[in-house]
Amino acid sequence: CDARQPYGCPAGQAAYYGRGPIQLSWNFNYKAAGDALGIDLLNNPWRVEREPDVAMMTGLWYWNTQNGPGTMTAHNAMVNGAGFGQTIWAINGSLECNGGNPAQVQSRVTKYQQFTQILGVPTGANLYC
Incomplete structure (x- = not known):
């Protein structure tokens, strides 16, 4: 968790570990994915491991919209x-x-x-x- 983010780590410092088909990690990724999908993943990141549809949506969200450290999705x-x-x-x-x-x-x-x-x-x- 990057505690320097303005929204902090509401689910706990260790709650934002890799989950889902692309192993979504870090609070900023959980927040961005949740915002894009209309799901509060910042406060409840466990939904990615407990709900297969949420896991797949976060994987597809990252695959299609995020460059990560690269220059393209x-x-x-x-x-x-x-x-x-x-x-x-x-x-x-x-x-x-x-x-x-x-x-x-x-x-x-x-x-x-x-x-x-x-x-x-x-x-x-x-x-x-």
Whole structure:
């Protein structure tokens, strides 16, 4: 929780951990997602882990609207040809890219390659961040 935010940490300092399909974390992300979805996630972040529809909505919200530490949303990276590596930047780039955690990046790329093979679609270029 970033206590410097004007709204503080009403659910508690340790309440804003990663939940949902994109592992929403930090109070500012819970507040922004909740505001966008019309759900009070700042005061009740547990809804993301307890309600599957809320979890999916937060994942889709982040995927489609948030750049994170990257320069574009993960959605834009995939549909505009920037590649899978840019989705890593958008979601966790500041922790994983530029040598931050090469094993985790490799794990993500390997899983992505497995899924594209199952689906019978090309991976595209720029797999790594």
